Amino acid sequence: MSELFFTPGPSALYFTAEEHIKTAIKKGVCSTSHRGQQFKDIYKECQQNLKKVMAIPEDYHVLITSSANEAWERIIENCVEKESYHVSMGAFSQRFAKIATLLGRDAHELIVEDGTVPDFDAIDVPKSVELITICLNESACGTAFPLETINAIREKYPDKLLAIDGVSGVPVIPIDFKNIDTLYFSVQKAFGLPAGLGIWIVNNRCLEKAKKMAAAGKIIGSYHRLPDMVEKAQVYQTAETPNILGIYTLAKVASDMIEKGILPIRREIDYKSAILNQVIEAHPQLHQFVKNENHRSKTVKVIKTDFDSSLIIDFLKQKKIHIGTGYGAYKKEQVRIANFPTHSKEQTEMLVDLIDAFRV
Amino acid sequence: MSELFFTPGPSALYFTAEEHIKTAIKKGVCSTSHRGQQFKDIYKECQQNLKKVMAIPEDYHVLITSSANEAWERIIENCVEKESYHVSMGAFSQRFAKIATLLGRDAHELIVEDGTVPDFDAIDVPKSVELITICLNESACGTAFPLETINAIREKYPDKLLAIDGVSGVPVIPIDFKNIDTLYFSVQKAFGLPAGLGIWIVNNRCLEKAKKMAAAGKIIGSYHRLPDMVEKAQVYQTAETPNILGIYTLAKVASDMIEKGILPIRREIDYKSAILNQVIEAHPQLHQFVKNENHRSKTVKVIKTDFDSSLIIDFLKQKKIHIGTGYGAYKKEQVRIANFPTHSKEQTEMLVDLIDAFRV
Numbered sequence: 034m035s036e037l038f039f040t041p042g043p044s045a046l047y048f049t050a051e052e053h054i055k056t057a058i059k060k061g062v063c064s065t066s067h068r069g070q071q072f073k074d075i076y077k078e079c080q081q082n083l084k085k086v087m088a089i090p091e092d093y094h095v096l097i098t099s100s101a102n103e104a105w106e107r108i109i110e111n112c113v114e115k116e117s118y119h120v121s122m123g124a125f126s127q128r129f130a131k132i133a134t135l136l137g138r139d140a141h142e143l144i145v146e147d148g149t150v151p152d153f154d155a156i157d158v159p160k161s162v163e164l165i166t167i168c169l170n171e172s173a174c175g176t177a178f179p180l181e182t183i184n185a186i187r188e189k190y191p192d193k194l195l196a197i198d199g200v201s202g203v204p205v206i207p208i209d210f211k212n213i214d215t216l217y218f219s220v221q222k223a224f225g226l227p228a229g230l231g232i233w234i235v236n237n238r239c240l241e242k243a244k245k246m247a248a249a250g251k252i253i254g255s256y257h258r259l260p261d262m263v264e265k266a267q268v269y270q271t272a273e274t275p276n277i278l279g280i281y282t283l284a285k286v287a288s289d290m291i292e293k294g295i296l297p298i299r300r301e302i303d304y305k306s307a308i309l310n311q312v313i314e315a316h317p318q319l320h321q322f323v324k325n326e327n328h329r330s331k332t333v334k335v336i337k338t339d340f341d342s343s344l345i346i347d348f349l350k351q352k353k354i355h356i357g358t359g360y361g362a363y364k365k366e367q368v369r370i371a372n373f374p375t376h377s378k379e380q381t382e383m384l385v386d387l388i389d390a391f392r393v
Numbered sequence: 394m395s396e397l398f399f400t401p402g403p404s405a406l407y408f409t410a411e412e413h414i415k416t417a418i419k420k421g422v423c424s425t426s427h428r429g430q431q432f433k434d435i436y437k438e439c440q441q442n443l444k445k446v447m448a449i450p451e452d453y454h455v456l457i458t459s460s461a462n463e464a465w466e467r468i469i470e471n472c473v474e475k476e477s478y479h480v481s482m483g484a485f486s487q488r489f490a491k492i493a494t495l496l497g498r499d500a501h502e503l504i505v506e507d508g509t510v511p512d513f514d515a516i517d518v519p520k521s522v523e524l525i526t527i528c529l530n531e532s533a534c535g536t537a538f539p540l541e542t543i544n545a546i547r548e549k550y551p552d553k554l555l556a557i558d559g560v561s562g563v564p565v566i567p568i569d570f571k572n573i574d575t576l577y578f579s580v581q582k583a584f585g586l587p588a589g590l591g592i593w594i595v596n597n598r599c600l601e602k603a604k605k606m607a608a609a610g611k612i613i614g615s616y617h618r619l620p621d622m623v624e625k626a627q628v629y630q631t632a633e634t635p636n637i638l639g640i641y642t643l644a645k646v647a648s649d650m651i652e653k654g655i656l657p658i659r660r661e662i663d664y665k666s667a668i669l670n671q672v673i674e675a676h677p678q679l680h681q682f683v684k685n686e687n688h689r690s691k692t693v694k695v696i697k698t699d700f701d702s703s704l705i706i707d708f709l710k711q712k713k714i715h716i717g718t719g720y721g722a723y724k725k726e727q728v729r730i731a732n733f734p735t736h737s738k739e740q741t742e743m744l745v746d747l748i749d750a751f752r753v
Contacts, residue, residue, distance in 0.1 A: 038424035043634060051418050058411050063587040064398035066717070099459030099589070102616040102633035109615070132615040221634055227423040229459070229589050229636025255469070255492040256462040273462035274403060274581055276589025276636065357426070 037380055039370045040357045041172050041333045042201060047225030047375045053285040054227075054278065062281050073269035075281050080266070082287035086295055087204045089234055090211060096262045097275050098231035101200050103257070104217030105132045107233065108164070111243035111259035112194050112215070113138050114251060118162040122176050123147055124361055126168035126198065147174045147363075148335070150328040153182050163242070164194040170202035172222070173360035175323050175335030175369065180208065187212040194239060201333050204287075204295060205302050205374065214238050220283055223332060225375040230279035235259065290374065298374045305372045305381040306331040312385045318393060322367060334370040335359070340393040342368045348391055354384060397740055399730045400717045401532050401693045402561060407585030407735040413645040414587075414638065422641050433629035435641045440629070442647035446655055447564045449594055450571060456622045457635050458591035461560050463617070464577030465492045467593065468524070471603035471619035472554050472575070473498050474611060478522040482536050483507055484721055486528035486558065507534045507723075508695070510688040513542050523602070524554040530562035532582070533720035535683050535695030535729065540568065547572040554599060561693050564647075564655060565662050565734065574598050580643055583692060585735040590639035595619065650734065658734045665732045665741040666691040672745045678753060682727060694730040695719070700753040702728045708751055714744060 038045040057063065065071045080095040089095065098104050109117065109132055118141040119130035133140035141162060145151045158165055165186060170177050187195060197208065199218040208216065215235045221228035243259035253259065256272040265271055290298060310329075313319050318339040323329040338345060342358060342365055349356055359367025372381065398405040417423065425431045440455040449455065458464050469477065469492055478501040479490035493500035501522060505511045518525055525546060530537050547555060557568060559578040568576065575595045581588035603619035613619065616632040625631055650658060670689075673679050678699040683689040698705060702718060702725055709716055719727025732741065 036421050036424075038421065040424065040426060043424050043426065043637065045424055046418070054414065054418065058406070058414065061396050061398065063581075064396075064400065064403050064405055064715070066400060066403065067588065099463070100633040100635075103459070106615045106617075128616075135612070135615040135618070137612050219634060221423075227636070227638040228427065228634040229639055252495070252497050255466045255495040256488075257466075258495070273460040274579060274588040275460075276587070276639075277403065278587040279589055279636075355424070 035353070037354045037384075039376060039384060040355050041369045041371045042222035043228050044222060044371045044373055045225060045375045046227070047286045047289070048377075049289045050225055050227075050282055050286055053282045057278055057281045063278055065277065067271065067274045067277060072277060075277065075284060076269040076271070079280050079284035079287070080269070082284050082291060083232065086287045086290045088207070088210065093210060093234050093236050094240070094263045094266050096233040096235065096266050097271050097280065098217070098233045098257070099229065099276070100231045101198065101217055101219040104231050104233045105129050106136070107254060107257055107259065108196050108215060108217070109133045109136045109138060110252075110254045111246070112196070112239050113164045114246055115139055116141065116159070116162045117164045117166065118158045119143070119166045120151060120156060120168070120178070121145070122150060122168055122178070123171040123173035125173050125200070126166070126171055129166045129198065148176060148322045148324065150176050150178055150325070153185050156186060158190055158193065162193060164196055165190065166196045166198070168198040169206055169208065170200065170330050170332060172201045172333050172369075175330045175333050176328050177202070177206070177330040179327065180206070184209070184212050194242065201330075201371070204290065205299060205332050207299070210234070220279065222371070223373045224283060224286055225373060226279060226282055226286060230276045230283065232283075235263070301378060302331055302372060302374070305376060305378060306334075308381065308385050309334050309370060309372060312388050316388065319388070332372050334372065336368050336370065338366060338368060341365055344393055345388070345391055349384075349387060352387060354387065395713070397714045397744075399736060399744060400715050401729045401731045402582035403588050404582060404731045404733055405585060405735050406587070407646045407649070408737075409649045410586055410642055410646055413642045417638055417641045423638055425637065427631065427634045427637060432637060435637065435644060436626075436629040436631070439640050439644035439647070440626070442644050442651060443592065446647045446650050448567070448570065453570060453594050453596050454600070454623045454626050456593040456595065456626050457631050457640065458577070458593045458617070459589065459636070460591045461558065461577055461579040464591050464593045465489050466496070467614060467617055467619065468556050468575060468577070469493045469496045469498055470612075470614045471606070472556070472599050473524050474606055475499055476501065476519070476522045477524045477526065478518045479503070479526045480511060480516060480528070480538070481505070482510060482528055482538070483531040483533035485533050485560070486526070486531055489526045489558065508536060508682045508684065510536050510538055510685070513545050516546060518550055518553065522553060524556055525550065526556045526558070528558040529566055529568065530560065530690050530692060532561045532693050532729075535690045535693050536688050537562070537566070537690040539687065540566070544569070544572050554602065561690075561731070564650065565659060565692050567659070570594070580639065582731070583733045584643060584646055585733060586639060586642050586646060590636045590643065592643075595623070661738060662691055662732060662734070665736060665738060666694075668741065668745050669694050669730060669732060672748050676748065679748070692732050694732065696728050696730065698726060698728060701725055704753055705748070705751055709744075709747060712747060714747065
């Protein structure tokens, strides 16, 4: 048996990714000019397949960045003149606020206790704020932000831009794009691709904001100014020579997901999530870190261990199975397990059996 | 015969790259955490091998970006408070000045005629300028900036930072790092890797400048602020999840180049450059675009055609050989041919024979 990666990201490659990479190399995809028709066809296919698998409306733009980190920076540079508001549920969502501060913006931050999600009533956004940011799935703590709260925020603050970190959530969580303005993710989590590529989806409200800021003399970046990125994306081009191999592989993996069907993929995620929850709850030495089951991520399980978590990590490693450590300060007292589309039911059942049998 | 890519970038993969990519996937490199020891070892190996193959001094820092475009942005953000000076010899070197302007800096620009290189005397840098930028090898026009002029600029302006675009020049051109402060390149040219990775080499003068600007309250970026990048690189880490597969492959290709020896690689480049020059000069319908042979790039040949250049491009394509079009406005009247370490003597001889026999 080859090694199995249930790490929360980078994670296992999507089960078809390796073949697509090999085919790409054979077809000369890595040597093709990013100004030529072959690349345009690849980027077009990537845009179209992502729109289909994620139900992205036609008038949203699918842009290429190098990482979710870059998307944080570009969103602040292009969509926030002065003030942003960040719902922070852990290390990853907090970084967005930090980036806004480093870029000289006034970043309001609602920080909730790790492992919890704020009530809708706690989200009180000042009138002067231009952009609200939410993390769909906080990979550090295993919390999932409820979709109905996103919709309620949209209703309460229709004039503010709403940015969603979709990193370990999409395409599994069925986000409704018409209630948000921008969403970004990197591909090494639920899409199961090699790291080094980010996707940034924006609507025309974001674009108009960036144009307005630029017209007022505000600096909105250089080679990745949003208006230029959109203009280039419309003819399937990028400013820089991008990660062509990554874009090709993403187009193909998204196509495979369309063929399998996003509903069967989501049903499998639900089943695997359920058996993972069962084994955690039945185990005398393991506990769900997220108490409220409605706020628990389906795709990243964060488990509190009554023992040094390296014991179970090492035990599984001997069986060639890799799971993640706890994040940051939780390293020794938690483990994290990914439940992504590439993880098969059989692999997950095997993992569950091993966890079930494990005792310190 | 499989397709041969003499395009100037992306170009042919280094002849060992495909195997390294396959090995990486087998070894789980794409699924490993960028916070774990396996990634640290990969980044360390990459730093060390690049230092060796490019003769980078120990106290220079080898940083990861996503592209040369990103390096342009980061250099301006971190090393220029107000004024920069750009020697522009074509489309690529001009973009650096454009990026400085977009970032609100006062960008002085010396623009020379396409296909030429400025005399040392023409380079007259105002006292207030903080950074001078030079393109080692202008891939649009096929011009090479003389190393002795770089050294003379350093001597004349010792207090200014000197930034070198090494994109299609390194590791072939033996740049002397102690006479420059920063150099960047993307890997899809002379290193022969898939696009989507940039390397940014900086010394402590750049670092001090960035720290001074930050201390004075200037915004120097967010997740890729130079002081943070250096701090992370010293423990073989990056802020974002980087292109791990690319870093691994670069480490291995650099190792292969060390094993082959950089001097034999340079001798081969010289030989291939000579036979390409010969065939261009002997051909009645082809002409060197760069008249002064001392200013002619060894690694990117730009050839003026007396006919629509697509004729020779299509002729070679039928033989499964790809060469580049002219850049921008020169598309129809020029062709560009790369001479990178991965192009073997035999492949280049075959190309030369086909060009020699071609007539309109």
